[in-house]
Amino acid sequence: MAIRWSRRQFLAALAATGLSLRVPALMAAPGQKAITRAIPSSGESLPVIGMGTWRTFNVGGDEQLVAERTRVLKTFFEWGGTLVDSSPMYGSADDVMGEALDSLDAHDKVFSANKIWARDGSATGEQDSTLRRKWGIERFDLQQIHNLLAWESHLETLKQMKADGDIRYLGITTSHGRRHSDLARIMEQGPLDFVQLTYNVLDREAEQRLLPLARERGIAVIANRPFQGGNLFRRFQSESLPGWAEEAGCSNWAEFFLKFIVSHPAVTCAIPATTRVEHMEENMGALYGRLPDEQQRRRMADYVAGL
Amino acid sequence: MTDADWLSYSLSDFLMFGPEVFLRLFVRINQDVWPWQAIAVVMMVLIAGLLVRGNTAAKRAILLLLAAAWVWSGAGFLMEYYGPINSPATWFGWAFILQGSLLTVAALVCPWERTARRAAQRWQAGTGWLVVTALLPFLVVAQTGNWQSLALFGITPDLTVAASVPCLLMFPRRVRWVFLLLPLLWALFSMATLWALGIRLMLVLPAVTLVLAIAGFRFSPRPAQSPG
Ligand SMILES: NC(=O)c1ccc[n+]([C@@H]2O[C@H](COP(=O)([O-])OP(=O)(O)OC[C@H]3O[C@@H](n4cnc5c(N)ncnc54)[C@H](OP(=O)(O)O)[C@@H]3O)[C@@H](O)[C@H]2O)c1
Numbered sequence: 001m002a003i004r005w006s007r008r009q010f011l012a013a014l015a016a017t018g019l020s021l022r023v024p025a026l027m028a029a030p031g032q033k034a035i036t037r038a039i040p041s042s043g044e045s046l047p048v049i050g051m052g053t054w055r056t057f058n059v060g061g062d063e064q065l066v067a068e069r070t071r072v073l074k075t076f077f078e079w080g081g082t083l084v085d086s087s088p089m090y091g092s093a094d095d096v097m098g099e100a101l102d103s104l105d106a107h108d109k110v111f112s113a114n115k116i117w118a119r120d121g122s123a124t125g126e127q128d129s130t131l132r133r134k135w136g137i138e139r140f141d142l143q144q145i146h147n148l149l150a151w152e153s154h155l156e157t158l159k160q161m162k163a164d165g166d167i168r169y170l171g172i173t174t175s176h177g178r179r180h181s182d183l184a185r186i187m188e189q190g191p192l193d194f195v196q197l198t199y200n201v202l203d204r205e206a207e208q209r210l211l212p213l214a215r216e217r218g219i220a221v222i223a224n225r226p227f228q229g230g231n232l233f234r235r236f237q238s239e240s241l242p243g244w245a246e247e248a249g250c251s252n253w254a255e256f257f258l259k260f261i262v263s264h265p266a267v268t269c270a271i272p273a274t275t276r277v278e279h280m281e282e283n284m285g286a287l288y289g290r291l292p293d294e295q296q297r298r299r300m301a302d303y304v305a306g307l
Numbered sequence: 308m309t310d311a312d313w314l315s316y317s318l319s320d321f322l323m324f325g326p327e328v329f330l331r332l333f334v335r336i337n338q339d340v341w342p343w344q345a346i347a348v349v350m351m352v353l354i355a356g357l358l359v360r361g362n363t364a365a366k367r368a369i370l371l372l373l374a375a376a377w378v379w380s381g382a383g384f385l386m387e388y389y390g391p392i393n394s395p396a397t398w399f400g401w402a403f404i405l406q407g408s409l410l411t412v413a414a415l416v417c418p419w420e421r422t423a424r425r426a427a428q429r430w431q432a433g434t435g436w437l438v439v440t441a442l443l444p445f446l447v448v449a450q451t452g453n454w455q456s457l458a459l460f461g462i463t464p465d466l467t468v469a470a471s472v473p474c475l476l477m478f479p480r481r482v483r484w485v486f487l488l489l490p491l492l493w494a495l496f497s498m499a500t501l502w503a504l505g506i507r508l509m510l511v512l513p514a515v516t517l518v519l520a521i522a523g524f525r526f527s528p529r530p531a532q533s534p535g
Contacts, residue, residue, distance in 0.1 A: 058324045060391035062331055091323045092391045176320075229319075275325065 032288045034080040037268045039169065040218035041193045046111065048262040049287040050083030051076050051280075052224060052273035057100075058091035068275070070100040075277050077109050079284035085196070085222065085271045087115040087146050088127060094134040107137055113194075113222070115146035115173060121153025128161070142194055144171040148179055148186070155190055169193035175224050177205045187213050196222040199267065201260045201304045203228060211266035220268040223261045227272055232257050235307075242303050249290030254279070258286035260300045263293075318503040324392045326504045332388045333447055333456035333463065340383075340462060347461035350376060351440050354474065359433035363419045366477055370414035373471050376461035378407035384463050393500075399493060403464065406489050413478070413486075432473075440470040443512060450508045458512075465512035468493050472519040476526060483523060491520045 036045040056072075059065035073084070086093050094114070101107050114131050116124050128143060143161070145154045151172060158170040171194030174183050180197075187195060187210070195214060199206045200223070214221045227233060237253055250256040254272075261270045272283045292300060337344065350372050357365040357372075381403025390397035424432070440460050447458040460466045468490045475486045494513040501510050 055323060055325055058392050059328050060332075060388065062328065062335060065328060065331065089323075091393065275327070 034287045035262070035291065037220075037262075039193065039220045039268060041169070041220070046220075046269055047080055047082055047287055048267075048269045049081055049258060049284055050085060050111070050113075050222070050269045050271040051081060051283075052271040053084065053086040053093040053097060054090050054273055056273045056275045057086070057093035057096045059096055060092045066096055066099055069096055070103055071277050072274060072280050073097075073100045073106070074104055075280045076284065077104070077106055079281070080287060081284060082109065082111040083113055083142075083222075083269055083271065084110050085113040085224070086131075087117055088131060089115070089117045089146060094131055098134045098136050102136055107135075110137075111142070112137055112140045113142040113144065113171075114140050115144045116154050116158070117146035117149060118154075119150055121150040122157075124154045124157035125161070128166070139165070140167050142169040142171055143167040144173045144194065144196060146173055148172060148174060148182060151186065155186075159191070169220075171195055171220075171222075173197070173222075173224070177203060180205065180210055184209055184213055187217055187219060192217075192219050194220045194222060194268075196224055196271075198225045199223040199261055199264070199270075200226050200228050200232065201257055201301055202232065204301070207264070211264060215266040221266050223267050223270040226261050226270040227254075227257055236304065239307050242299075244296075244299070247290075248292035248296040248300065250292070251285065252282055254282040255286045255289075256300065258283060259291055260297060262286065263291040263297055318499060322500070322503045326506055328392055329500075329504055330447070330451050330456060330506070332384070332392075333451070333458050334453060336384055336388050336462060337455050337457060337459075344457075344459055344462065347376075347459045350461050351437060351470075354470075355433040355437035355440075357433075358436055358474070359429050361424055361429040366419050367414045367417075369474055369477070370410045370417075373474055374407040374410035374414065376407075376467045376471070377403045377410065379461050380464045380467040381407065395496065399464070399496065402489055402492075403467075406486070409486065413482075417478075417482075419477075436470070436473060440466070443469060443515070446508055446511055450506060464493065465497055465509070465516070469512055469516045469519070472516055472523060476523050480524075480526075487520045487523050490516050494520065 035048045037048055038045050051073075057069050059069060076084075084097065086097055088094065101110060112135060114128075114135075116127050118124070118127055128140065132139065143158055145151045145158070155170070155172070158167065161167045162170050171192055172183065172186060173196035174180070175196075175198045177198055183195065183197065186192070195210070197206050197210055199211070199221075203225070211221065213219075233253065241250065241253065241256060245251070245256055248256075248259065250259055258270050258272065261267055270286075274280050274283060354369055354372050357369045381400045385396045385400030385403060390400060443466055444458045444460075444463075447456045447463075448454050450456075458466050460470045472487070472490050475483060475490075478486060494516040497513040498510060498517070501507075501513070
């Protein structure tokens with residue numbers, strides 16, 4: 001009798017054998033290739049779904065929850081994810097991430113993205129080294145200035161750090177649609193590898209200026225709050241997906257929301273956050289299969305707006 | 308940041324953790340403290356007994372027990388457990404230790420006036436205090452459905468503060484505000500946090516503190532009438 005396994009069953013079996021972390025991306029989705037985008041400044045490719053840690057990884061010294069979050073991270077890697085975003089603003093998230101990476105022995109699997117969040121413009125190097133120690137890594141792949149705080153001086157230091165090989169990429173972040181004109185100015189001036197901003201099926205202000213500008217200037221874009229902090233599920237999960245969602249490559253709401261974002265040509269990756277393994281699996285589903293085309297994207301936005 | 312930027316934030320944007328992590332703080336501290344919860348229970352019974360007694364020595368002893376409760380919940384729950392996920396909790400932890408120190412000083416140096424409570428009133432005050440202080444911890448259990456999350460006086464801040472405020476009414480009004488300030492601040496902070504977390508049932512705890520503290524700013528115990 002032929003046994004047919006779903007992707008999820010296949011992964012569960014692999015996880016049970018402890019094999020999956022050793023052969024992760026290859027096995028993540030049998031027969032399917034993860035969708036990736038090139039970082040414009042280097043050409044290095046990045047899976048279009050990363051993950052965030054705001055709120056979800058701030059669990060303090062709670063060993064039970066640290067173990068649960070470690071399973072979430074393990075699932076992320078098993079499905080072929082690499083970019084993890086955090087910030088010193090997120091309480092104990094950096095310590096917890098360090099513990100999780102240690103117990104999964106996954107320091108070489110992560111594309112590490114963190115932030116400098118300090119009013120004191122001279123604190124860049126010190127904060128970066130504290131964060132490196134917490135994560136147990138030699139350098140961050142991406143270091144970003146959090147919410148434009150003291151950005152002039154931090155940017156100068158980050159440029160130097162990049163030149164010295166202490167970080168690989170530098171960037172700047174904002175969220176909730178704030179300070180877009182300031183961000184646009186910085187994007188026009190400085191040599192940025194990445195910008196991080198809020199973009200999702202409801203918050204689409206970035207389409208006006210920032211996303212076209214990022215394309216023009218060759219800056220990679222990380223989309224934060226892809227589920228509007230979870231509001232999108234609270235508002236729409238009880239509604240049914242449109243009949244044409246499968247054609248657009250979406251088999252559930254998580255894929256619908258995430259594929260809408262990452263199918264924008266300027267977006268490099270989206271970074272949903274979750275506390276739950278089953279949600280991580282749903283979210284990572286958006287890393288595979290078809291992406292909606294331009295016309296389908298418009299239909300997706302109209303459909304949600306009409307609900 | 309401009310005014311418009313500030314207005315675009317909601318209360319929950321300042322919250323760095325979810326309800327699950329917060330409610331597990333109660334379970335974790337109970338697991339770690341076990342079986343020393345017995346000390347908290349003994350402290351509660353002692354305070355109730357001392358409220359019934361009501362003489363000057365009893366008042367001093369009550370304040371010393373309250374001081375221990377503030378220091379314990381401040382250094383333990385707030386600084387060890389809550390602080391790592393929410394930095395203002397660490398600052399509150401220090402303030403709780405300071406409040407405990409002030410209560411100790413007050414216990415030792417404050418000259419107490421005799422108040423005119425009859426034995427029956429003192430009995431009511433003591434038993435009433437004990438019943439309420441013993442029942443309030445179950446609010447957290449009702450919220451979580453887990454008896455291990457019992458929020459005891461002396462161990463958790465909301466209970467310590469709510470149970471302290473009625474005892475602080477023993478201070479004459481002119482100095483009482485010094486001791487009511489932190490309970491008031493804590494109640495506001497706790498209410499804002501619980502509201503943003505969507506934990507509605509537990510709001511009763513800081514609400515009790517708030518009502519009692521506001522009443523405490525106004526209420527004056529009647530001084531004893533000198534006989535003859
Ligand atoms: N200024 C900045 O730099 C900035 C600002 C905001 C965000 N960020 C970054 O962006 C990341 C993402 O944003 P965010 O955390 O604010 O919000 P988000 O990713 O839009 O939403 C997270 C919420 O969605 C829920 N969720 C996730 N997957 C789900 C699923 N499949 N089904 C149902 N619910 C699901 C999660 O709940 P469960 O836990 O129950 O899954 C969580 O409550 C942050 O973690 C952070 O790294 C950066």
